[in-house]
Amino acid sequence: MIYKILKKDFAKKKIINSAVFLFIMLSALLMAAGTNMLIELSNSLDYLFEEASAPHFVQYHSGSIDQNEIVQWSAENSLVEKQQIGEMINIEGANTYINSSESEKDTVMDMAFVKQNESFDFLLDLNNQKIELDKGEIAVPIYYMQKRNLSAGDQLIIKNERQELSFTIKNFVRDVQMNPSIISSKRFVVSESDFETLKNNFGELEYLISFQLNNIEQLNNFNNQYSSSNLPQKGPTIDIELLQLLNSLTDGLIAAVVILISILLNLIALLCLRFIIILTIEEDYKDIGVMKAVGIFQSDIKKIYLSKYIIIALTASLSGYLLSLLVNKVFSKNIMLYIGSAPKTFIQSILALISALLIALIVIGFSLIILRRLAKISAVEAMRMGSTVNTISNKSRFSLFKNNIIPTNIFLGIRDVLIRFKLYAILFFVFILSTFIIILPMNFLNTISSSEMVSYMGMVKSDIIMDLRQSDNIQERFKEIQNYLKNDPDVEKSNSYITSKFEIINADGYRENIYLETGDFSVFPIDYIAGSAPLLDNEIALSYLSAEEQSKNVGDTLELIIDEASRTMIVTGIYQDITNGGKTAKADIRPDYETAVWYNININVNKNIKDKVSEYENIFNEVKIYDIGDYFMQTFGTTIDQLRLLMFTAVIIALLVTVLITSLFLKTLIAKDRSQIAIKKSIGISEKDIKIEYLTKSLVILNTAIIIGTIISNTLGQKIVSTALSIIGAPRIEFVINPLEAYILSPLIMITAVTVTALLSIKSIKEFSISDINAE
Amino acid sequence: MNNILETNNLCKTYLVNNRQYHILKNINLTVKEGEFISVMGPSGSGKSTLLYNISGMDKMTAGEVNFGGEKLSEMSENELSELRLNKMGFVFQQINLLKNLGIIDNIIISAYMAGHKNKDLIKDRALNLMKKTGIIDLADNEITQVSGGQLQRAAICRALINSPQILFGDEPTGALNSSAAEDVMQVFHDINQEGTTVLLVTHDVKIAAQSERILYMLDGNIEGEYIMDKYNYLEDDLKERESRLTKWLLNMGF
Numbered sequence A: 001m002i003y004k005i006l007k008k009d010f011a012k013k014k015i016i017n018s019a020v021f022l023f024i025m026l027s028a029l030l031m032a033a034g035t036n037m038l039i040e041l042s043n044s045l046d047y048l049f050e051e052a053s054a055p056h057f058v059q060y061h062s063g064s065i066d067q068n069e070i071v072q073w074s075a076e077n078s079l080v081e082k083q084q085i086g087e088m089i090n091i092e093g094a095n096t097y098i099n100s101s102e103s104e105k106d107t108v109m110d111m112a113f114v115k116q117n118e119s120f121d122f123l124l125d126l127n128n129q130k131i132e133l134d135k136g137e138i139a140v141p142i143y144y145m146q147k148r149n150l151s152a153g154d155q156l157i158i159k160n161e162r163q164e165l166s167f168t169i170k171n172f173v174r175d176v177q178m179n180p181s182i183i184s185s186k187r188f189v190v191s192e193s194d195f196e197t198l199k200n201n202f203g204e205l206e207y208l209i210s211f212q213l214n215n216i217e218q219l220n221n222f223n224n225q226y227s228s229s230n231l232p233q234k235g236p237t238i239d240i241e242l243l244q245l246l247n248s249l250t251d252g253l254i255a256a257v258v259i260l261i262s263i264l265l266n267l268i269a270l271l272c273l274r275f276i277i278i279l280t281i282e283e284d285y286k287d288i289g290v291m292k293a294v295g296i297f298q299s300d301i302k303k304i305y306l307s308k309y310i311i312i313a314l315t316a317s318l319s320g321y322l323l324s325l326l327v328n329k330v331f332s333k334n335i336m337l338y339i340g341s342a343p344k345t346f347i348q349s350i351l352a353l354i355s356a357l358l359i360a361l362i363v364i365g366f367s368l369i370i371l372r373r374l375a376k377i378s379a380v381e382a383m384r385m386g387s388t389v390n391t392i393s394n395k396s397r398f399s400l401f402k403n404n405i406i407p408t409n410i411f412l413g414i415r416d417v418l419i420r421f422k423l424y425a426i427l428f429f430v431f432i433l434s435t436f437i438i439i440l441p442m443n444f445l446n447t448i449s450s451s452e453m454v455s456y457m458g459m460v461k462s463d464i465i466m467d468l469r470q471s472d473n474i475q476e477r478f479k480e481i482q483n484y485l486k487n488d489p490d491v492e493k494s495n496s497y498i499t500s501k502f503e504i505i506n507a508d509g510y511r512e513n514i515y516l517e518t519g520d521f522s523v524f525p526i527d528y529i530a531g532s533a534p535l536l537d538n539e540i541a542l543s544y545l546s547a548e549e550q551s552k553n554v555g556d557t558l559e560l561i562i563d564e565a566s567r568t569m570i571v572t573g574i575y576q577d578i579t580n581g582g583k584t585a586k587a588d589i590r591p592d593y594e595t596a597v598w599y600n601i602n603i604n605v606n607k608n609i610k611d612k613v614s615e616y617e618n619i620f621n622e623v624k625i626y627d628i629g630d631y632f633m634q635t636f637g638t639t640i641d642q643l644r645l646l647m648f649t650a651v652i653i654a655l656l657v658t659v660l661i662t663s664l665f666l667k668t669l670i671a672k673d674r675s676q677i678a679i680k681k682s683i684g685i686s687e688k689d690i691k692i693e694y695l696t697k698s699l700v701i702l703n704t705a706i707i708i709g710t711i712i713s714n715t716l717g718q719k720i721v722s723t724a725l726s727i728i729g730a731p732r733i734e735f736v737i738n739p740l741e742a743y744i745l746s747p748l749i750m751i752t753a754v755t756v757t758a759l760l761s762i763k764s765i766k767e768f769s770i771s772d773i774n775a776e
Numbered sequence B: 001m002n003n004i005l006e007t008n009n010l011c012k013t014y015l016v017n018n019r020q021y022h023i024l025k026n027i028n029l030t031v032k033e034g035e036f037i038s039v040m041g042p043s044g045s046g047k048s049t050l051l052y053n054i055s056g057m058d059k060m061t062a063g064e065v066n067f068g069g070e071k072l073s074e075m076s077e078n079e080l081s082e083l084r085l086n087k088m089g090f091v092f093q094q095i096n097l098l099k100n101l102g103i104i105d106n107i108i109i110s111a112y113m114a115g116h117k118n119k120d121l122i123k124d125r126a127l128n129l130m131k132k133t134g135i136i137d138l139a140d141n142e143i144t145q146v147s148g149g150q151l152q153r154a155a156i157c158r159a160l161i162n163s164p165q166i167l168f169g170d171e172p173t174g175a176l177n178s179s180a181a182e183d184v185m186q187v188f189h190d191i192n193q194e195g196t197t198v199l200l201v202t203h204d205v206k207i208a209a210q211s212e213r214i215l216y217m218l219d220g221n222i223e224g225e226y227i228m229d230k231y232n233y234l235e236d237d238l239k240e241r242e243s244r245l246t247k248w249l250l251n252m253g254f
């Protein structure tokens, strides 16, 4: 009997059993692959950092330096183990031709040419070996290898009006500092003699002043010591923690998403499982009653059912794991290429298997919980009724007899959803999930591409933004432009802001660096999440992350070092900022030109913005000029593109899952309702009416789910995004919602998908006939 | 009198495991409007199959069925539904009420589906039928909360709710004790009086003796028919009709 029941069950619910198998398998596959990625990532990253002997602290500096001063300072500093000064030649993309007759003038990257370092921060080849080159040879960053599809032996040419240098690509560069594509500069390696030639003929020189410390714990300390020294600091700094973060960001994120999808799939598998178990118990109700009546123990009955789910869960997750072994290469391709591979320990190699088995364990535990309802079945009732329907109370509340308005077929559909809701729960959850998966990225994308993003970037709102590049005569140029704008009648208002590095006294009493933007913040508005703009010269506004770090609120005071003297500043406002690590400040004080990093001018014009932008571009070359829309495309362009891709992927995945589950569900449901449908047909209810009833069921659930899913994504989803973004400095995101897309288009797509799927899935209603049913 | 139903060499063959089973073999049957007919015969002789095929629920294999001058084989699935809904009433051997609907809903569903505008009229008619069959107190019950005989009576009410031109009853009194069966027969005679044609399948001589024509089925054929006067329950002696019919049935080998 046990065997018979199991066999019947497998055969009868072939489709949905296979679906559960499939979902568990995919879930286990992704879980194992995601786990493997994370292991691979951390493992390989450690290995790479060791092989390359990564620097702990690097100061980029453009301008002249005094080598001796740096060497001496390092020698006297007890924290420093090694110190090194590297040179980097930045060459315009327009002068560079990589295996092509087209130059790289459109590249978003800064192309930096270097020679191999001597004591640390080595540039490695694809086998993690130190790159050594002869004259005429070059090693190209992996980024370009992928982008331009390069192989060893290809040519790279650097030329300007005066000179042309030709290189043969010998190798590709794995670079701890600049590997990730999110870092906007890339290092090319050339031989020492070629480096000298380049230095004399092309580009601007930039210095990399790098350090390795005795004790990495002292990094913050060292950072403060360096910034309070007189050593060169015209340019950004990075440290090993940031390098680790940047190197693992993309792949870490992908791994996280893969694991998240795995969890979602597992959730769907569990819901399917719950659906099958409820159905099976309902169908076998009579048999279960008979088994109980003849004295088979409750626990034995449970075992019969459980054994089936144990078999499914274990085989599915094991096959998922085995498949993951095949696809691991695909998932880890990027890691292998950019970071390289490293030997794995035993624990590391079985961790993925364990994670896959975890999925099986969850499934089995879940089945156990649902199977508890077997205990509630009474033998006599089961045999007498042969069905669990009597467990539903207050059915008469939704009596057809009392319905005078709604068309009967639609009424029957709604009624069934209400009284058998448990059965429909799976469809409901999946629809909510799908709506969420579609709407959330849509809203996020819409928000990030809207001009509202200004307020999350701690930026001044204006029509045009000018961004001056660092150069020796930057201050004069800055003045020039300001004067020009003063006399331009098209300019409604303009104001300039200079961001310099200042020091504050932190909570522990130490000095700490902060990017402080100086200027008059009453001219252009900024959005504050608390307080208002700093107006007096003892007032300061802090970014959200700065305020968090210093635990300051509006009204608190903060010590700021100005000209080596401490000034007590009052915090007047807190704003959101996701730029520069999110830790910035604003105050209307005199800028420190020695440490100035950015020079910006904001302009509002009373003419066509685009025209003015091109006009200014012609007058002030070497100044980056954007209108506000362009600015976002520049800064977020790639993010927006990636998000858009993510959104489309999400829409497709959500639709696929929706279609799959709808079809599975309805096919199983009408198979279960087979005899009822045949009876309806026999007393003369038309196929059309029955189909409308089933379609109504799907759409009632879908529409409710869409409403709930939309509300959830606008509330909980917004919270999740805000929480995630608070890490980078914007804790209070408000979705900018495009009502056409979010409230009309996406529901319409879902409704269409579900309607079409439903109609196709219930086609077999046609074949149900009373004579077959009665013969059973 | 017009013929409401005619079959012409009606055949039904089931295919089970690639073997053909001829269940109905060239049935030629004519039913006049207003007639009261019983079909008798041993178990498995094809009585239920005959009802399914002449009511268009099942697809015949060969031959033709004419209902009210129209050929069933030429009607679409929708037209057949429409026909069953409005012009035919059916009481199943297996009762076949809908599990998820209560008693009263099971009875009115066909009328609601037929799109009758006046729902109060439907409700009145339903309550009236339930009163006549003696289940009026069960209107609000679920179908799991009543006895087998009560279910059968609810199924009869359902069959009659749309005032069909013909009523097919497959053992409509099978689950009933004799007094309940009498009530039900009373209802059948009443609707027959009002013009509804009645065609019953029964094993019960007492039921069959109340009809004006009795068909005897054997192995998919109509082996013979026995004709009596229309039964008048006030005047006629049922016992006498029973003994006449029994004699005939014994002759047929029943």
Ligand SMILES: Nc1ncnc2c1ncn2[C@@H]1O[C@H](COP(=O)(O)OP(=O)(O)OP(=O)(O)O)[C@@H](O)[C@H]1O
Pocket: A771, A772, A775, B014, B015, B016, B021, B023, B041, B042, B043, B044, B045, B046, B047, B048, B049, B050, B093
């Ligand atoms: N759907 C079907 N598929 C195959 N064979 C069937 C089917 N329905 C009925 N039969 C067969 O057809 C024959 C006649 O069945 P039917 O139900 O018409 O008999 P019956 O005369 O109504 O018997 P009873 O008096 O027991 O109700 C039986 O042998 C039965 O097994």
Ligand SMILES: [Mg+2]
Pocket: B047, B048, B049, B093, B170
């Ligand atoms: Mg029968």
